[in-house]
Amino acid sequence: DQQVKQNSPSLSVQEGRISILNCDYTNSMFDYFLWYKKYPAEGPTFLISISSIKDKNEDGRFTVFLNKSAKHLSLHIVPSQPGDSAVYFCVRMAGGTSYGKLTFGQGTILTVHP
Amino acid sequence: KAGVTQTPRYLIKTRGQQVTLSCSPISGHRSVSWYQQTPGQGLQFLFEYFSETQRNKGNFPGRFSGRQFSNSRSEMNVSTLELGDSALYLCASSRTGGGDEQYFGPGTRLTVT
Numbered sequence: 168d169q170q171v172k173q174n175s176p177s178l179s180v181q182e183g184r185i186s187i188l189n190c191d192y193t194n195s196m197f198d199y200f201l202w203y204k205k206y207p208a209e210g211p212t213f214l215i216s217i218s219s220i221k222d223k224n225e226d227g228r229f230t231v232f233l234n235k236s237a238k239h240l241s242l243h244i245v246p247s248q249p250g251d252s253a254v255y256f257c258v259r260m261a262g263g264t265s266y267g268k269l270t271f272g273q274g275t276i277l278t279v280h281p
Numbered sequence: 282k283a284g285v286t287q288t289p290r291y292l293i294k295t296r297g298q299q300v301t302l303s304c305s306p307i308s309g310h311r312s313v314s315w316y317q318q319t320p321g322q323g324l325q326f327l328f329e330y331f332s333e334t335q336r337n338k339g340n341f342p343g344r345f346s347g348r349q350f351s352n353s354r355s356e357m358n359v360s361t362l363e364l365g366d367s368a369l370y371l372c373a374s375s376r377t378g379g380g381d382e383q384y385f386g387p388g389t390r391l392t393v394t
């Protein structure tokens with residue numbers, strides 16, 4: 168069973184500081200990962216992704232790092248803003264016959280204080 | 282362009298009843314996936330439809346079913362509702378599925394009493 172684990176249910180940071188959200192995974196034969204953000208009463212929205220041919224992908228304030236040997240990825244948000252307060256999901260995209268199927272982590276609630 | 286829409290947004294049903302939820306994908310998107318979100322299990326994949334055919338299926342009992350119409354709109358049905366079916370049901374659409382970005386609707390909140 169392929170799992171995605173976010174061990175920190177919540178994270179609180181001060182505005183302007185760095186937010187680091189972590190994720191571990193198991194048994195992946197096709198390493199493609201995404202981060203989704205979810206506000207209350209809305210569906211998740213895509214934030215950033217990374218594939219196994221990279222160890223880093225950057226998009227503005229958001230950077231995702233992938234450590235394949237440790238089966239670990241992290242999302243860095245710099246600088247953090249109050250509008251970033253949301254639930255962040257680490258997501259694995261399946262390959263093979265289940266190509267495109269998304270497996271979500273439990274999510275981390277990020278709170279950015281002004 | 283309009284996003285993914287789901288109807289109804291909220292629903293209350295009684296154990297043993299059945300329910301049908303609807304999802305209209307973004308215009309031009311042919312793949313529709315359904316997910317269930319609960320506090321205990323998180324967000325879990327139910328199934329994916331593409332061109333009116335179920336292409337992928339998650340680990341849910343046969344009480345959960347779905348279909349897709351020729352205009353790509355999709356419905357999911359849950360029969361013989363159980364208390365544990367209370368959840369937020371999310372629909373996501375993408376152009377062709379696979380590695381395409383999935384766009385989520387706001388979800389339908391189902392409460393089973």
